[in-house]
Amino acid sequence: MTPPWAPAVNGLWSRVTGGSEPLRLAALAEPRTFEVRARGGGLEVAAGDALSACVGIHRYLREACGVRVTWDTQLPLALGHLPDASFTGRARVREFYYLNFCTFSYSTAYWGWDEWQREIDWMALHGVTMPLNLVGHEAALALAYGRLGMTDERIRGFLGGPGYLPFLYLGCLDSFAGPLPDHWIPQRLALARRILARQRSFGMRPVLPAFTGHVPASFGGRTRYWQGMPTTVVDPGDPLFGRFSTGIARAQAELFGTDHLYAADPFIEMPPDEVDGDTGYPTAVASAIIDGLRAADPDATWVLQSWPFSYQSGYWTRERVSAFLDGIPADRLLILDLWGEADPQWPRFDGFGGRPWVWNGLLNFGGRAEPVADLRSADRNIEAALGSDRPPVGLGLTMEAIHTTPAFYELIADRAWSAEPPLEDWVREFGRQRYGSTAPAVDEAWQALRVSVLDGDAKAIFPERFISLAVTRPHYGLLDSSVGDDVRQALFYRPIDLLTACRALLAAPPSPAAGDDLALACAALLLRVIDHRFGRWDAFLAPFDDLDDLVGTRPTLRLSTWVDAARRWAGDEEGEWVLEDNSRRMLTVWNTAENERLHDYSARLWSGLVRGYYKRRWELFVRHLPQALEPGGREAAQSTLDASLHELAADFIAHGPAADAHDGDVRTVAARVLDRYGDEFSAL
Incomplete structure (x- = not known):
């Protein structure tokens, strides 16, 4: 007897796989359980409920077909023939x-x-x-x-x-x-x-x-x-x-x-x-x-x-x-x-x-x-x-x-x-399933990610902790030595491990998910370079442009993608103004330029923000720096900087970045980033 939830599961199967291979569904008496068996090119799923059936399908896709459906997996999947396999599962929680x-x-x-x-x-x-x-x-x-x-x-x-x-x-x-x-x-x-x-x-x-x-x-x-x-x-x-x-x-x-x-x-x-x-x-x-x-x-x-x-x-x-x-x-x-x-x-x-x-x-x-x-x-x-x-x-x-x-x-x-499986094995399999590849570079990349950026003290990710100077609102109090402690704590892993991950991701077979991971891993590298260049003003601003170019290769890491999505709901001129204001305000000052409590809370490493907002703020910092370094000049310089930052924020919220997102190949830009900054990063 066909279970009542079959239409929902069949719809998902069609959207995820293209529906070219047959799916047969049956009901089990016990909820939160599934039995999956593939044979002769078809898939049979028996489950206690629709969600258990879907989990069973995903288990089969991961372990038999070698592909995991993550947020950025390209769908529908190109599965071809379904390999013979069988799995059972029971939820540990209700x-x-x-x-x-x-x-x-x-x-x-x-x-x-x-x-x-x-x-x-x-x-x-x-x-x-x-x-x-x-x-x-x-x-x-x-x-x-x-x-x-x-x-x-x-x-x-x-x-x-x-x-x-x-x-x-x-x-x-x-x-x-x-x-x-x-x-x-x-x-x-x-x-x-x-x-x-x-x-x-x-x-x-x-x-x-x-x-x-x-x-x-x-x-x-x-x-x-x-x-x-x-x-x-x-x-x-x-x-x-x-x-x-x-x-x-x-x-x-x-x-x-x-x-x-x-x-x-x-x-x-x-x-x-x-x-x-x-x-x-x-x-x-x-x-x-x-x-x-x-x-x-x-x-x-x-x-x-x-x-x-x-x-x-x-x-x-x-x-x-x-x-x-x-x-x-x-x-x-x-x-x-x-x-x-x-x-x-x-x-x-x-x-x-x-x-x-x-x-x-x-x-x-x-x-x-x-x-x-x-x-x-x-x-x-x-x-x-x-x-x-x-x-x-x-x-x-x-x-x-x-x-x-x-x-x-x-x-x-x-x-x-x-x-x-145990965590180390799980991470290895996750990398392979995420990219649909067992290439050695995939294993190398995820081993290195596991022991670097994915092995942090969870408290170091607390919302009010330091992220990077790149997305920190500039102020001349940063000239004091305390910023060095923040920079050191943000680098909670060995640089060589993240550098290894970046290079292995560059060598991995191309896929949308691998491209996203490569862009963000290299972005993490660039953040640390920016932090450690603080005080070397002739070199401090250059990595911002490379960071913007890097994330601009990914549509999901562009400010324009976010703002365009908001514009879809505009309806009329008043709606367009409100929605554009909201979309850019949230990512910058959050509330108002005068109320600084939530400034940069939603800091994003997005093209358009990096070059069009964060870099421009630091350019203002550097411009007024000579005055701040004069005896007794810091207070006046800070006042001038604050006024300039408020003006910049208001203009950015109203009009957006001076330049929009970039196109380009993530592997080409990542290779350039690693060539320019790899040695410097590994020496931190």
């Missing part, structure tokens, strides 16, 4: 969670259906059961606010710019970088419905956002601040709280249906003591949120991120966390331990007191493109969590931006199904 609120700003803000369709196929092949979905939530908010008496104009003004919507959903800001274009909501509503329908066809249960207490200021309440930006929250005892919470959940269900999973983080980076010194306040907020959800949906489960407990651990003591969580029935809560590879919270809170929780790998903050990770830390922490007295019900991926450092996330997805 759930696999995917995405972060921030991802919907830093990566997917301007995606259309083509991008989402491919991403959902990736989710299915990797066994994602619970994807977060924020697309279209503005439609639910507009419907709920309209019922509370707000006009369309006021609603769009409150929602603000499209690129910043996820931070409004988190309660971090509102009325910023907008207004929301008037055509945006109906277009995104239609897209959201397609996304949710496809996810549900695979048996995924999407997590949708919920009310956190954040309201338009006109409704009254108390002011709180996130990164210097004010928002208003209504008191949990105010009847408005319930009206908003229930009304938004009901509006959302009307538009999108529900899988009874709701994400809400009322104190994500804003500890309650900034709002109210009452020790019972967090518990009251928790109770008000879950009561409002259950009034709209009696089967509601609250999905809560543990990020505040890590990020502001000084406030979130064991006692405060316990009191907060006690406001939520244990069977109505799922906790996401957000940063499991670097700062897991489950040991600190004894497995969250037996409440259901999910171990997650985060790694990427803001979409930074340098290919660094700590595979050993992730692998070790996963096994520690799964072997604990109160293990997680699932694993997940909660990166702030996707399509960076795929090895890290692929490892976690694989570990949701098997602890084998």
Whole structure:
């Protein structure tokens, strides 16, 4: 008997492989299991559910066909004849969670259906059961606010710019970088419905956002601040709280249906003591949120991120966390331990007191493109969590931006199904499957990557740690000796290992994925060269041009690709202005030129940004440097530099880079980079 999920899996098979080879599907009684057998040129997959069938297909593609479907794999695959093989699998965990609120700003803000369709196929092949979905939530908010008496104009003004919507959903800001274009909501509503329908066809249960207490200021309440930006929250005892919470959940269900999973983080980076010194306040907020959800949906489960407990651990003591969580029935809560590879919270809170929780790998903050990770830390922490007295019900991926450092996330997805093979063997096989090649250069490259940029202390990737002088906002305080410590800590591996990886990638058989890895590995090399040339002003700026040329060979590493995607949603002149502003503002000053708290948080090694923004900032630094070096001249020079930097940022956000992205062959540019800088880098 053909299983009901067969159409979804057959559709994926056709999109991923071209569908030229036959696929036969059958159902198993036990969920989260699969049996795969290929014989006579056809593939038979029996599984307990659609996602297990997709994981089984991906296992076959990896281990029998030697090709892994990563974010940048060229599809459809050219498989040819399917080799005979058989595999079985059983999930180690019940759930696999995917995405972060921030991802919907830093990566997917301007995606259309083509991008989402491919991403959902990736989710299915990797066994994602619970994807977060924020697309279209503005439609639910507009419907709920309209019922509370707000006009369309006021609603769009409150929602603000499209690129910043996820931070409004988190309660971090509102009325910023907008207004929301008037055509945006109906277009995104239609897209959201397609996304949710496809996810549900695979048996995924999407997590949708919920009310956190954040309201338009006109409704009254108390002011709180996130990164210097004010928002208003209504008191949990105010009847408005319930009206908003229930009304938004009901509006959302009307538009999108529900899988009874709701994400809400009322104190994500804003500890309650900034709002109210009452020790019972967090518990009251928790109770008000879950009561409002259950009034709209009696089967509601609250999905809560543990990020505040890590990020502001000084406030979130064991006692405060316990009191907060006690406001939520244990069977109505799922906790996401957000940063499991670097700062897991489950040991600190004894497995969250037996409440259901999910171990997650985060790694990427803001979409930074340098290919660094700590595979050993992730692998070790996963096994520690799964072997604990109160293990997680699932694993997940909660990166702030996707399509960076795929090895890290692929490892976690694989570990949701098997602890084998050991990490060193896994990395070797990953490299071969990623490129579809067993060439010696592939093994050499991935061995060298494993012991260099993929073997970092996870804390060294913390968002507020130094990345590189290349993407650091210039100021004359950097002339002090402390910058040397940052430069040394950023080089946490032996230069010879990364240089070996770059040269081996250059010699590997060409493929889109190999080209991406080559560009980013050589970019990491150039960042360290730039750092170590600081103070040698005659040579400092030259590597910026080579870096821009290098990343410009990859369409995914061009600012123009990002801005063009935003323009697709413009609709009219006002929409074009807002979307272009948002797309460039997020990657540069983030908020405003005057508020420097988040400047360069989303620093990207993208063509157009490197030469058109980062290099131009350092040119201004060098121009005013003679004055800064004069006795008593630093303060005046800094004032002049700051004014110039503000002017540059405003111009860049409004008009973009002076020169657009480059074409070119990545291997040619990489060879030039290694020839020019290889010896210098190896001597660091």
